[in-house]
Amino acid sequence: xxxxxxxxxxxxxxxxxxxxxxxxxxxxxxxxxxxxxxxxxxxxxxxxxxxxxxxxxxxxxxxxxxxxxxxxxxxxxxxxxxxxxxxxxxxxxxxxxxxxxxxxxxxxxxxxxxxxxxxxxxxxxxxxxxxxxxxxxxxxxxxxxxxxxxxxxxxxxxxxxxxxxxxxxxxxxxxxxxxxxxxxxxxxxxxxxxxxxxxxxxxxxxxxxxxxxxxxxxxxxxxxxxxxxxxxxxxxxxxxxxxxxxxxxxxxxxxxxxxxxxxxxxxxxxxxxxxxxxxxxxxxxxxxxxxxxxxxxxxxxxxxxxxxxxxxxxxxxxxxxxxxxxxxxxxxxxxxxxxxxxxxxxxxxxxxxxxxxxxxxxxxxxxxxxxxxxxxxxxxxxxxxxxxxxxxxxxxxxxxxxxxxxxxxxxxxxxxxxxxxxxxxxxxxxxxxxxxxxxxxxxxxxxxxxxxxxxxxxxxxxxxxxxxxxxxxxxxxxxxxxxxxxxxxxxxxxxxxxxxxxxxxxxxxxxxxxxxxxxxxxxxxxxxxxxxxxxxxxxxxxxxxxxxxxxxxxxxxxxxxxxxxxxxxxxxxxxxxxxxxxxxxxxxxxxxxxxxxxxxxxxxxxxxxxxxxxxxxxxxxxxxxxxxxxxxxxxxxxxxxxxxxxxxxxxxxxxxxxxxxxxxxxxxxxxxxxxxxxxxxxxxxxxxxxxxxxxxxxxxxxxxxxxxxxxxxxxxxxxxxxxxxxxxxxxxxxxxxxxxxxxxxxxxxxxxxxxxxxx
Numbered sequence: 001x002x003x004x005x006x007x008x009x010x011x012x013x014x015x016x017x018x019x020x021x022x023x024x025x026x027x028x029x030x031x032x033x034x035x036x037x038x039x040x041x042x043x044x045x046x047x048x049x050x051x052x053x054x055x056x057x058x059x060x061x062x063x064x065x066x067x068x069x070x071x072x073x074x075x076x077x078x079x080x081x082x083x084x085x086x087x088x089x090x091x092x093x094x095x096x097x098x099x100x101x102x103x104x105x106x107x108x109x110x111x112x113x114x115x116x117x118x119x120x121x122x123x124x125x126x127x128x129x130x131x132x133x134x135x136x137x138x139x140x141x142x143x144x145x146x147x148x149x150x151x152x153x154x155x156x157x158x159x160x161x162x163x164x165x166x167x168x169x170x171x172x173x174x175x176x177x178x179x180x181x182x183x184x185x186x187x188x189x190x191x192x193x194x195x196x197x198x199x200x201x202x203x204x205x206x207x208x209x210x211x212x213x214x215x216x217x218x219x220x221x222x223x224x225x226x227x228x229x230x231x232x233x234x235x236x237x238x239x240x241x242x243x244x245x246x247x248x249x250x251x252x253x254x255x256x257x258x259x260x261x262x263x264x265x266x267x268x269x270x271x272x273x274x275x276x277x278x279x280x281x282x283x284x285x286x287x288x289x290x291x292x293x294x295x296x297x298x299x300x301x302x303x304x305x306x307x308x309x310x311x312x313x314x315x316x317x318x319x320x321x322x323x324x325x326x327x328x329x330x331x332x333x334x335x336x337x338x339x340x341x342x343x344x345x346x347x348x349x350x351x352x353x354x355x356x357x358x359x360x361x362x363x364x365x366x367x368x369x370x371x372x373x374x375x376x377x378x379x380x381x382x383x384x385x386x387x388x389x390x391x392x393x394x395x396x397x398x399x400x401x402x403x404x405x406x407x408x409x410x411x412x413x414x415x416x417x418x419x420x421x422x423x424x425x426x427x428x429x430x431x432x433x434x435x436x437x438x439x440x441x442x443x444x445x446x447x448x449x450x451x452x453x454x455x456x457x458x459x460x461x462x463x464x465x466x467x468x469x470x471x472x473x474x475x476x477x478x479x480x481x482x483x484x485x486x487x488x489x490x491x492x493x494x495x496x497x498x499x500x501x502x503x504x505x506x507x508x509x510x511x512x513x514x515x516x517x518x519x520x521x522x523x524x525x526x527x528x529x530x531x532x533x534x535x536x537x538x539x540x541x542x543x544x545x546x547x548x549x550x551x552x553x554x555x556x557x558x559x560x561x562x563x564x565x566x567x568x569x570x571x572x573x574x575x576x577x578x579x580x581x582x583x584x585x586x587x588x589x590x591x592x593x594x595x596x597x598x599x600x601x602x603x604x605x606x607x608x609x610x611x612x613x614x615x616x617x618x619x620x621x622x623x624x625x626x627x628x629x630x631x632x633x634x635x636x637x638x639x640x641x642x643x644x645x646x647x648x649x650x651x652x653x654x655x656x657x658x659x660x661x662x663x664x665x666x667x668x669x670x671x672x673x674x675x676x677x678x679x680x681x682x683x684x685x686x687x688x689x690x691x692x693x694x695x696x697x698x699x700x701x702x703x704x705x706x707x708x709x710x711x712x713x714x715x716x717x718x719x720x721x722x723x724x725x726x727x728x729x730x731x732x733x734x735x736x737x738x739x740x741x742x743x744x745x746x747x748x749x750x751x752x753x754x755x756x757x758x759x
Contacts, residue, residue: 016065076280086161091222095212097168099245107134123147179250230288266331273337273396289322348378362480413521453529466572483519535620539570543626555670603671605632638669640697724752
């Protein structure tokens with residue numbers, strides 16, 4: 001048992017509790033020694049302002065207990081407990097008495113975690129498994145004999161004492177029986193009532209020993225031994241009276257009541273006047289209610305201002321009422337209130353840097369001047385009880401007050417307060433006073449708070465600076481200590497100390513401005529906010545009105561976008577220039593549907609005006625465009641390359657209308673060029689001479705001429721070496737035709753021509 005209060009010392013009174021060193025039953029337990037020299041309760045936990053005291057004791061099962069404790073200051077506390085005991089198994093079936101030579105079924109509520117053991121002292125036999133929650137008993141005991149049936153239930157999660165069922169063996173009699181239908185049952189001084197047949201049966205006469213009573217609660221559980229206690233007060237129970245031998249039974253409804261009024265005991269007492277508000281009041285005991293309500297009916301205060309020991313004598317009249325509404329008799333007590341001993345007053349500690357326990361500003365409840373309330377810094381106490389506000393004014397002859405004096409210190413950012421406590425006591429012939437100075441130093445260790453800073457959105461001012469001149473208002477701050485706060489602002493243009501609001505030039509961008517707030521103790525808080533300056537002004541796009549572009553030797557021309565620029569500008573600087581054709585690249589095959597860094601032209605554009613659009617974009621995505629008329633020119637004259645000159649034999653047959661067998665001319669030009677051929681033939685009757693193939697390649701800009709010469713020669717010219725003359729011969733024939741060469745042999749006839757001579 002643990003009790004928490006200020007401090008407890010010896011027992012003043014105790015009832016129903018005994019030393020845990022008591023001998024085991026059936027020996028009588030050892031009582032505690034009470035009174036001023038009695039048993040002292042030891043302290044087990046202390047935090048300087050309160051303590052926990054613990055003592056161990058034993059009580060008798062089913063008996064109530066109570067005690068009163070008193071500490072060295074005269075404070076008392078009491079505790080009452082109604083009768084308590086171990087739980088027992090819940091009986092569900094079975095009864096007593098029983099009929100001789102009968103079989104009776106007994107049982108308790110089943111719990112799967114429990115084990116069971118039934119035993120029977122005498123008078124019969126357990127005819128079923130004794131280790132189940134239900135058994136059968138065959139009773140053979142003699143008429144009028146008593147026996148004890150015991151069930152022991154063991155459960156790892158609870159502590160249960162054995163349930164003992166007393167059984168009496170009776171004889172069978174044929175009696176008519178009637179039960180009282182509704183019955184009020186009052187509990188006795190031990191807060192119990194045993195429900196017997198003679199309470200429930202009406203009429204008679206009855207042989208009550210032949211009847212058994214079973215009492216069940218609202219859940220249908222059998223109440224052991226038909227004995228009810230205070231836990232059933234106000235409940236309606238069901239009672240069954242049964243003739244155990246012939247089975248006749250009847251029923252009653254029981255309303256359990258407590259009609260016993262509390263017992264109140266008043267005793268005169270002497271205490272400090274400051275303890276009157278926690279006065280224990282009379283000792284009260286009730287059979288069922290462990291803590292009846294104590295009611296103060298009357299109070300008379302006798303002023304004894306001339307008594308050096310006592311300030312007042314209080315006469316009080318009390319009564320008590322329990323939970324069932326039973327009221328005790330009245331009792332009267334006299335309480336002698338001692339004056340406060342000034343020399344025993346304990347004053348509060350100082351709070352300062354020297355004592356390493358200063359207060360932190362805004363960490364305490366304060367009065368209208370910002371000074372800490374006494375509840376925060378401590379008050380004078382007497383035996384750990386506050387004297388401040390004097391709640392005991394009608395019982396004590398003293399007064400208490402304080403006043404604060406701030407100590408200025410221009411070199412310190414902390415606040416110093418000198419709290420002066422004054423306590424006065426008086427009698428009819430004397431006056432006494434105590435003064436105490438308490439130093440309270442309040443330090444500032446908390447940084448100021450920069451209040452929420454919202455994002456600012458704006459646009460640039462028209463011009464050429466890519467910025468805005470923006471009003472930044474003073475930064476709102478809060479200092480829990482009330483200190484002056486200095487704000488520094490860091491922005492893209494630098495730092496401003498002691499910033500109080502100003503027009504600032506902020507560039508177009510997402511700018512993070514940093515704020516630092518300092519109090520007088522150099523505590524600092526920092527925060528930042530965003531100023532978004534948007535550039536919504538598009539660039540000014542300026543293009544050349546007209547432009548001439550010449551194709552290169554490959555028949556193309558790629559012109560960068562900046563070539564078309566004629567002074568485009570933007571206040572926040574140009575990021576890119578892109579260009580594309582307005583005809584989407586037709587008839588050229590360039591993909592000009594999107595803007596690119598350059599634009600292309602081809603031979604098909606020669607002699608035309610091509611419209612080109614230039615897109616100018618700044619760093620913030622704003623864009624503008626302009627257009628240019630481009631004249632495409634081809635300034636490259638084609639070059640013709642003829643076949644090589646050749647020399648052929650006059651004997652070779654040639655087609656003068658198609659000389660391609662001697663090769664074709666090639667033309668080199670960036671674009672398409674015209675090629676013509678003119679043949680100049682110079683061949684004599686001997687088929688010798690030459691042919692000039694004249695090739696002309698030209699375009700609009702000019703032409704180029706090249707010639708291939710075909711030379712025709714006689715590779716074997718006719719000479720005397722090519723003649724075989726006939727031989728000389730002599731003849732005797734005089735005929736004229738005999739000398740005809742035709743008639744002569746070949747060697748003598750005509751001259752023979754060699755090679756290509758033709759007749």
